Amino acid sequence: MAKPAQEPVYAQINLLDKEFEQISRWVYLAAGIRLTDSKKALVSSRLSGRLRELQLISFQQYIDMITNAKHPLSATERQNAINLLTTNETFFFREIAHFDFIREVVLPLKSGRKMRCWSAASSTGEEAYSLAMTLAQHHNGAWEIVGTDINEEVVTKARSAIYPMLRADNIPKAQLHQFCLKGTGSKAGTFKIAKELRRNVSFRQANLQQLPPDLGQFDLVFLRNVMIYFDVASKERVIANVQRQMKPGSYLLIGHAESLNGIANQLTLIRPSIYLVA
């Protein structure tokens, strides 16, 4: 067979250092995420498929597209870039000690009262639904959970509440039987979160660096495994924003690998990774 006269020009697109710097600057301004030099290969591999889809021949063309507000695809492509550049790793009942704390300490104190909770970087929703299972089983009172994430794609997945069966491994058997419905037919190999939980859980796209004005006040906030992507200035902004959404007597739970050392806040550390708003 004759070889094509020309190889497709987009077969191998090199990400230049100055382009990587421009992308890093852009994602920092857009999301507060600090991409260190060690992330260059990752950025290149995550974005190069998108460049191919758009038939672009250089990263510079892509940068021009997302940074030039007048470009007709700019707004959509900015969101696509955020979707591609965020890391959304999560799983059910991650950091189980937090769920034990909620059951043993928080819920007895809030008994009889409505609990408004926020999963503030909810990714595909596992964190919010794990909390929903805990509240449905152990809270004596009404409850509501709002999940937010900057990545629109994961927000859509979270809303669907459908997960591959493999994701069920961390869900305790009792909750799995009570709150997860096994898919059949075209949905075989998946499960869906039961309606009795879904009706009290909602998801929306939101940037922690610049929160929407109508989020309301919360009794409990999960802000877990997202500050690891921020530098001190971004963290400070996010903690100030999050604190404004917290009621007196509410709890903030951060990831076990994260810390608020050196970050101005009015929070009282009551256990490792657990803070109380006085």
Ligand SMILES: C[S@@+](CC[C@H](N)C(=O)[O-])C[C@H]1O[C@@H](n2cnc3c(N)ncnc32)[C@H](O)[C@@H]1O
């Ligand atoms: C590693 S996941 C953590 C998910 C979950 N909280 C957990 O601990 O399993 C981090 C999430 O933070 C989101 N994220 C990153 N920057 C954000 C920002 N500025 N505002 C809102 N969400 C952001 C990402 O899209 C991603 O879904």
